[in-house]
Amino acid sequence: MEAVPSPLPSEFAAYEARIGAIRDAVEEMFGRSAVPCEIVDFSGEWDFSKDCSDWQTVRAPHTCNASDGMSGSMYRGKTYYRKALFVGREQAAIDFVLGFHAAGQASELYVNGHLCSVYPGGYTPNLVDISPYLCQGNNELLIVCDNTPSEERIPVSADFNFNNGLHEKVFLCRVGRASLDPQAYGVDRMHVTPEEVSRQAAAFTVHTAVNNRSGCAIHAAVAVAVYDAQGNAVAGETIPVEVQAHTVQDVSYTGQITEPHLWDGIQDPYRYTVKVALFAPDRVDEQSVCIGFRFFSMDAQQGFLLNGRPYPLRGVALHQDYPGAMSAMTEEQFDADYADLAALGCNFVRLAHYPHDAYAFERCDALGVIVQTEIPWVNHLGPDASDAYFDSIEQNLRSMIRNYYNHPSIVFWGLSNELNGSHWSSGGSPQGGFSAEKAVAWNNAFYAMAKELVPHPLCGLYRPMGRPLTVPSPETGRRISSL
Template identity: 40%
Template sequence: MNLRSSLFAAAAIFLSLLPSSAQIRGFSQQRLDDWEFSKDGKTFQKVNLPHCCNASEGNPDSYYRGDSFYRTEFEVKDTQVDHYLYFEGAAQSCKVRVNGVVLANHKGGYTPFPVKINESMVEGINKVEVICNNGENLSMAPVSSDFNRNGGLHGQVWLLKMEDLYLSPEEYGQYRLRVETPEVGPNKVTTNVRAKICNPSRTETKIMVRVQLLEPDGVLAYQADRELYVKAYSEYEFSHDFFLTGLHFWDGVKDPYLYTVRIELFKGKRMLDIADTKIGYRYFELDPRKGFLLNGKPYPLRGVSLYQDMEGKALAMDASDFRADYSTVRELGANFVRLASYPHNDLAYQLCDSLGLVVQTEIPWVNVCGVNARQNYFNNIQQQMTEMVSSLYNHPSIVFWGMWSGLDEWANSSSFQGELDTEKVVEQTGVLYEIVKEMDPVRLVGFSDDTELGLPGYPQLQADYCSQNLSYGWNKTPREFGGFREALDRVGRKWAGPVAVSEYAAGINPFCHTWNHKDLKRDPSDEARHFEEYGNLLHEAHAAQVAAMPWLGFTAVGPLFDYPVAGLREGFEDSSDGEHFTVNENRWNMSDKGLVTRDRQTRKDVFYLYKSMWNKDETTVYITGRRLLRHPRGKEFSIKVYSNASGLTLYHNGRQVSRKTSPDDPTGVVWTFSGLKLKEDTDVFRVVASDGTSDEVSLSRL
C-alpha cells in the first residue's frame, strides 16, 4: 500500500469510529455524562445534559435566579498531551473548577467556549465542578429582557484529548477551522481555509496538512497536501487558498447544497488530527429598492422568529426537539428565521444549513444601555459578539449578524443603569460594527429597533441594515391596521439603507373567542382577553402589506412558538362561545404572540394563513374560528378559510351552498363565505378544494 492509500485508510478508519453526523471537536472526544446538580451546593441529584435549572418551573410569576452547581468526574490516562473541556452553553455566567482549581470564569450564557485543563488535571480520576449563575449582573448582557434568563448547563460538555500536534479549539470555535469565501460568483469562487496548529512539544516537527473539499456524497472535489515545520512550543497560523469554477451553489430552500471542508494533520503515516465543517457557496445582496437577492436573483425573505425554549425543558432542548421545531418551520414554508435575542445551540444552525433557511442571529444586547453603564458591560457585549461570530462563522445559512434589539427608553431606569444613553448606543454600535466587519467583511451587520428610529442619533447608526420590531395596530381597531406600511415608509425615509422587519405579532390566545367583532379593540389597561379573531385580522392586514413591499430586506413573524415571560399577565381569559369567560392561570406569565402554543399542541389559525402563503408544495385548506364552538341563534355569520387552492366549495350539513374560484383578499389566501345561519343544534361545515383537500368544523347554537 502506498503512502496516499495508507493515509486515506487511516482517515477512513478514524471517521468510521465516530457516531453518525458527529462534529469533530478533537481527535479524541468524550461526552461527559453522569452529572450531579444542586441549587444549594449541598444536596445533589443526578441529571443528564442538556439541563436547565428552570426547566421544571413552568411559567411562574418569578423564576429561580441564582447559583446552579454541577459536578462530574472524568479519567485522564496521559497527562503529557493537552486536554480541554468544551462547553456548548452555560447560562448565564459560569465558574469552572478542575480538582479544586478555578480554570475559567465565563460571562455569556449562549456562546460555546473551551477551557484548557492541563494546569490542574492529574493522571487517573479528575473532578470537575461548574457553578452557573443566572442572577442579575449589570456588567453582562442581558441585563433586562422580555424572555426569561434561565440558568444551567443547557449544552453538552466534552472532554477533548489532543495529540502531539493539533488544531486548536480556541481560535476558530468548535469547528477548529474557518472557511472564508471572499469571492463567490458565477465564474469563479475563492476559498480560504484557516486553522491554528499547536505544537506544545519540545521539538520542531515536520507535518503534512491535507485540505479537502468533498461533495455531499463524499466524492473528492479538491485536495491539496502541504508540508510544513511547526516550531517547538509554538502555534502556526495555517492558511490555504484555492480557486474553483463550476461549483454547485447553496440556493436556499429549493437547493441547500452543502460541501464539506476537511483538514487532516499527518506526521509520517500517523494521523494527528482531523477537523471538518459543512459549507455552502452563495452570494447575496441587500438592496433598499429590490430587497434581498440570493445568487443574483430576487429572493424575498419571509419567515419567523424563534426562541430556544420548550415546555418542561426551557433552554435545555435536545437534538430531537430542534429537529421537530425545524420540521414545523419547513411545514410552514418559511425561507427565513430570526434566531431571536441570543445565539442558539449550534444544531439549530446546522438544521438551517441543511434546510436552506436564511438566518439572522444576534447577541443578547437587549433593552439596556444606561447612562451609568460601565466599560466592563460593553467589553462583555464585544466579547459575546466575537464569540458568536467565531463559533458560527462557517454556517452558510447565516447572512445577518444582529448587534442589538430594542434599545429604547422603557427598560432603562434607576433599577439597572439609569436612563437610556443614546449617544452611547450610537458609539458602541459603531465599535461592534467594526469588530464584526474585521472578522467577517462579507456578511451584513445590523440592529433591531422598536422606535421607528425616533430617538436622537438612531438614523445615523453604523449598520448595513435597519430592522424594526413593529406590530402596528396593537391596542387599535382593525380599521387602523393599515398603518403598518406607513410606519415602515417613515423608517425608510429616515434610513438611507435597507429596511427589514425583525418582528411583528399580536397576542393570541387560541381559546379566547368572540362572535361580536365590535369587541375587537384592545384595551391597554386590560389585556386579559387576547381574542384569536383580533390576531387573525392583524396578521391578515400585515401580511397583505408585506406582500406589497418586496423591498423589505426580510420579515419575521414572531415568534413561532409562545414562550414564558415572568411577570407578564396577559391573554389569560378563555371563552369558547364569546359570552362566558373563565380565568386560566396556566396562561399567566406567557407571551402568546406565537403561531403555535408553547407545548406545540395547538397551531393557531394564523399558522395556516402563512402556510397557505408560503408552502407552495402542499394544498392547505383550513377553516378559521374552529374553537369558537357556539354562535347566537338566528344571527348570520361567515366562514373564513385560509387556503392556497385554486377553488373552494362549501358544504353545509352535506349540501353544497357556495363555490368560489378566487379569494377576495389581497394576500390571495383568505376566502370568506358569508350569509350563513345555523339550522340545527349542531351544524357541520365542510370546505373542499378543487384537488379534493378538505377541512370541516362543527358549530353549535348558544
Template identity: 30%
Template sequence: MRRYNINSDWKFRKGDGSPAAVVTLPHIWDIRGGQNGNGGYVGVCVYEKQIEMSDDWKDRDIYLEIGAAGSVAEVVVNGQPVGTHKGGYSLFRFNITKWMRPGQCNRIEVRVDNSVRDDVYPIAADYTFFGGIYRDVNLVVADASRFSLDDDGSEGIYIIPEITGGGRGRVRVYSVVDEPEGCEVCCQVLDQDGELCAKATVKAGKEPAELFIEQPVLWNGRSGAYQYTLSADLLKNGRWMEKRMIRFGFRSIRLSAESGFQLNGERLFLRGVGRHQDREDRGWAISREDMEEDMALLKEIGANTVRLAHYQHAPYFYELCDREGLAVWAEIPFISRLSDSAAARENALLQLTELIKQNYNHPSICFWGIGNDVTMFGAEDWVEEALREMNALAKCLDPGRITVCSHMMTLAEDSPLSAITDGIGYNVYYGWYVGECSDMGVWLDELQQKQVPVPIAISEYGADGILTYQTGSPTRGDYSESYQSLYHEEMLAIIRAHPLVWASYVWNLCDFASVNRKEGGVSGRNN
C-alpha cells in the same frame, strides 16, 4: 484529538442548601418557576463530576468543553479555580491539564450562576434567563500540535468560498494551529456524493490553502441548499494528527436600499419568524428532536428565513438551516437594558466574537445582528459608540456578511443609530400594543416617502393569541386566536404591498417563557 462525552452522572446541588441530586446533562434547574411566573431559583448552583484520568492521556492536553451554561460559569478542578466564562449561549473550553492528577479520580466542578449582573448580557429582556448547563459537555484530549482549541470556541478553521470570473469556484481555507512548527494542513473538497473536487496542502500558520472547483453548485436557499464538505487533515513531520470535516456552501449575498436582499444575484423577499430556543417543561435543555420539530414547523408555514433571537443558538439548529436552505439572522443579547461600563462593553464584544467565530462556516447565516431594542431605556451617546464598535468588529471578523440591528418602532428615521449597520429592522406592533393593523401601512408609506438611506426589515411584528380564547367578534387586545388570525391576514397583505420591506419576521414561532409577563390571564409566558 479525541472527544469524550461526559453528560451523565453529575452531582447537582443548589446554593440554597437543598439536597444534592444526580442529573444527566443537558440540564436546567427550576424550569417551572421560569415558565409560570414564579421565578424559581436564581443564583449559584454547582455541578460536580469525578473523572478518572486515563493512561492514554499522558503527555497530552485535556480540555473541558461546555456547549453552553446560563449565564456565568466558573470551572474548578480538584479545588483549584481554572477560569470563568461570562455569557450563557456560546461554547467555551478551558485547558485543565495542569490541575488533573494522573492515576487518580479528579473532581470537576462547574459553578453556574444565572443571576442578573451589569457586566454580562443580557441584563434585562422579555424572556426567562434559565440557569443550568443546557448543552453537551465533553472532555477533549489533544496533542500540543492541533487545530486550535483556544480560538474563542471555534473549530480553528475558516472557509471562504466565492465565485470568480467565468463561474469558477475558489475556496480559501484559513486554519489556526497551535504549535504549527513542522505541521501541514491537507485540504480536500468533496461534493454531496463524496466525490473529490479539489485538494491542496499548505504549511500550517502560513498562507491559506486555495482550492478551485469548476462550475460549483450554489447554495440557493429553499430552492436548493447544496453543500460541499471540506476535509482538513493536520500532519506534523508527516505523521497524521487529526481531521476536521466541515460543510460549507457557495453563495453570494447583497443588501441595498434599491434592490433589497439578493441571493446569488436574484432578489429574494425574506419572510419568516423569530425563534427562541426553549420548550415547555424543558426550558433551554432541548433535544435534536425538538429542533427538528421546529424546523418542520418553519417549513410547513413556508418560511424562507428565521431570526434566531436574541442570542447564539445550538450548533445543530444552524446545521438544520444550512441543510434546509433558510437564511439566518443570528444575533447577540445586546438588548433592552444596557450598561456603559467597560466590563459590559467587553462582554458584548466577546459574545459577538464567539458568535461569529463559532458559526463562521454556515452558509445559512447571512446576517450578524448586533443589537435589539437598544433605545428601550434611552438613546444615550455611548450607545451609538458601542454599536459602531460592534459593527466594526463584525466587519473585521467577517467582511462578507451583512450587519443588522433591530430597533424599536419609535426610533426616528434620521437617528444616527439607523445608519450604522448595513441594514436595520424595526420591531413594529401596530395592531397589538398600539393603533390598528392599517397603521402599519401608513407608517411604511411615510418611511418610503422619507427615503430612509438603509434597507428596512420588519424584525418583529405580532399579536398574542391564547388557543383557548375564541370569539366570533375579534378585537385588538382580546388575546383570542381569532384576532391573532385576523391580524396576520391583514399584516401579510400590507407587507406584500410594500417592496421597501426586504425581510419580515413574525414574533414568534412558538410561545416562550417570559418570567415577568402576566397577560391574558396567563403568567410567565409570551403568547
C-alpha cells in the same frame, strides 16, 4: 452553604512550571507528537445541585428552570455541576480542553478547586484548556452557572427567560502535543472564507491553526481536501509546516471550484465537505465541516438577493424555548420546531435574541433556511454602563462569529435590540437609564468589529422602543437607519 473553591496559588503555578519543563525535556528525547486527537461527548453523568449539598445526576442539555421557567417564581441564582475526570498514567502526553457550548447566564469553571475560567456569556461556546490544573488519577470538575440579575453582562433584562444551567452539550477534547488548535478558529477548528463566489467559480480560503504543545519543533503536514455531495474530491492541497515549540501557527489554503453547485436556499441547500488532516508524521488529527457557497446582497428596489436573483424573505422570530424543557431542548424538539417552520413556508428565521444551539444552525444549513443570529444585547445601554459590560458584549460577539462562522445559513448578524427598553424588575434604573450617544458609539464600534471578523456581513440593530435610531456608517459616514 455555597462551596467557594480557592484561587490558583503561586506555589501550584511554580510546581506546574517545573513539571512542564521536565515533560518538555522528555519529549525532546523521545517525541510525543503522534498521539491522536479525540473529541468525546462529555454531556452525561453530571452531579447537579443548587446548594452543593443535595446532588442529583443529570445529563446536558439541562436547566433547573425546565420546571419553573413558565411561572412567576423562576429560580434566579447559582447552580453547581460536578463531574469526575480520571487521568491515567498512559495519558501523560495528552492535554485536555473542555468545551461547554452554553452555560447560562454566566459561568465559572473550577478544576480540583482552582478557578480556571470566568465566562460572562450564557449562549456561546467556551473552550478551556484544563491541562495545567489536572493531576494523575481522579480530578473534580465544577461548573458554577449563575442567572442572577446583573448590570455587568448581557442580557440585563428582556422579554424572554434567562435560563440557568448547561443548556447545551458538553465536549471534552483530548489532544496530543500536536493538534489542530481547538481555540483559534472555534468549535470547527477552521474557518472557510468565501473570497469571491459566482455561478462561474467559487474562490475560497481555508484557515486553520496547528498547536505544538511539545518542547521541541515539529515537522508536520496539513492536508486540505474539498468533496462534493457525492464524495468526489474537487479541490485540495497538502501543505508542509514547521511549528516551533509551544507555539500556535496559522496555516491557510486558497482554492477554487469552477461552476460550483450553489447553496440556493430552500430550493437547493447544496453543501460541500471540507476536511483538514494533520500529520506529524502519522495522522494525529482530523476535522471536517459542511459548507455552502452562495452570494447575496441587499437592494433598495429588489430587496434581498440570493445568488443574483430576488429572494423575498418570509419567516418568523424563534426562541430556543420548549414547554417542559425551556432552553435545554433535545434534537427531537428542535426538529419539531423546524417542521413547523417548513409547514408555514418559511425561508427565513430570526433566532432571537441570542445564538441558538449548534444543532439549530445545522438544521437551517440542511433545510436552506436563511438565518439571522444575534448576541443578547437587549434593552440596556446607560450612561453608567461599565467597561465590564462593554467587554461582555465584545466577548459574546467574537465568540458567536468565531464559532458559527462556517454556516451557510447565517447571512445576518445582529448586534443590538430595542435599546432604551426595559424589563428590569430588581429596583432602580440599570446603568443610569439610556444614553443615545453611547448607543451610537458602541454600535459603531461593534459594527466595525464584526466587519473585521467576517467577510461581507449584513449587520443589524433593532430600533429602540418607540423611536428611530440612526448610526453613521463606518465606511461612508452616511447615516443608516436601524432595522
